[in-house]
Amino acid sequence: MSRSASSEARKKDTREKIELGGLIVKAGLRYEKRALLLGLLIDAAQRLRNDAAEKSRLTAIGAEAFGRDVE
Numbered sequence: 001m002s003r004s005a006s007s008e009a010r011k012k013d014t015r016e017k018i019e020l021g022g023l024i025v026k027a028g029l030r031y032e033k034r035a036l037l038l039g040l041l042i043d044a045a046q047r048l049r050n051d052a053a054e055k056s057r058l059t060a061i062g063a064e065a066f067g068r069d070v071e
Contacts, residue, residue, distance in 0.1 A: 026065065 024030060029037060048055045 024037060029040075044058070048058070
């Protein structure tokens with residue numbers, strides 16, 4: 001990998017992490033402990049693997065929250 005490709009990959013990774021952190025803030029969880037946040041995400045990942053209805057329900061909640069940004 002060339003130096004510029006490596007730099008671009010790092011920039012892309014950093015941008016993605018910042019965006020994901022923004023989701024934590026948007027969800028109102030900015031001041032929660034990191035261990036709690038990780039636990040929430042691990043639990044959700046396990047539930048989503050086994051429950052398509054729960055995945056759809058949570059997707060709808062998130063889509064609604066993003067929709068409110070436009071208003």
